[in-house]
Amino acid sequence: MMPEVVVLRYGHRPIRDERVTTHCCLVARAFGADEITIIGNTDENLKKRIEKVVKNWGGRFKVDFKKSWLEEVRRLKEEGFSIVHLTMYGKPLEKIIEDIRKHKKIAIIVGSKKVEPNVYIESDYNICVTKQPHSEIAALAVFLDWYFDGSELSKAFAGAKMKATEKKFKKTGGKNGF
Numbered sequence: 001m002m003p004e005v006v007v008l009r010y011g012h013r014p015i016r017d018e019r020v021t022t023h024c025c026l027v028a029r030a031f032g033a034d035e036i037t038i039i040g041n042t043d044e045n046l047k048k049r050i051e052k053v054v055k056n057w058g059g060r061f062k063v064d065f066k067k068s069w070l071e072e073v074r075r076l077k078e079e080g081f082s083i084v085h086l087t088m089y090g091k092p093l094e095k096i097i098e099d100i101r102k103h104k105k106i107a108i109i110v111g112s113k114k115v116e117p118n119v120y121i122e123s124d125y126n127i128c129v130t131k132q133p134h135s136e137i138a139a140l141a142v143f144l145d146w147y148f149d150g151s152e153l154s155k156a157f158a159g160a161k162m163k164a165t166e167k168k169f170k171k172t173g174g175k176n177g178f
Contacts, residue, residue, distance in 0.1 A: 003104045005032060005035070006106075007024075007140065009112060022046060022049060025154070028140060031148070035062035035064065036050075039067070041065075042065040046063070051063065055161070058158055058159045059159070084106050084127055084128065085126045086136065087126050088130070091127060094146075096125060110136045129143060
């Protein structure tokens with residue numbers, strides 16, 4: 001059984017967070033998540049951009065919007081999901097990943113604005129990928145890579161109209177042929 005992975009983007013302010021939330025969506029999709037639910041303001045332009053990526057590059061990735069993170073977390077828990085909150089203030093990923101991999105349904109909370117204390121309480125796991133300041137996008141990519149043990153890097157996306165391939169370049173004297 002393939003794991004079911006959803007990402008909850010905690011907060012989205014269309015003008016301020018447009019690019020970062022878009023990148024969270026792209027990373028979630030490319031690194032193996034099935035969907036992203038954005039908690040906060042609905043942004044139809046963002047949804048259309050990601051749907052266009054899915055149409056061209058394949059897969060079944062979904063984008064949804066909800067108003068309440070707490071209602072969404074409780075709904076997911078009722079459906080058997082374990083809640084993983086990515087934060088600098090959690091347990092180190094490398095010390096807990098084996099336990100998390102046992103769960104075949106996970107929801108990953110990725111912050112935007114400062115998260116309220118109840119996010120830590122409602123989460124089954126509070127995980128850090130480093131104890132240093134970093135990007136939530138990077139944390140999501142690192143976590144998904146560890147969770148899937150690298151298998152997501154060669155994932156095929158059904159229905160893809162576009163595909164990136166290695167391109168051969170005429171060697172011009174550079175070490176890598178460039």
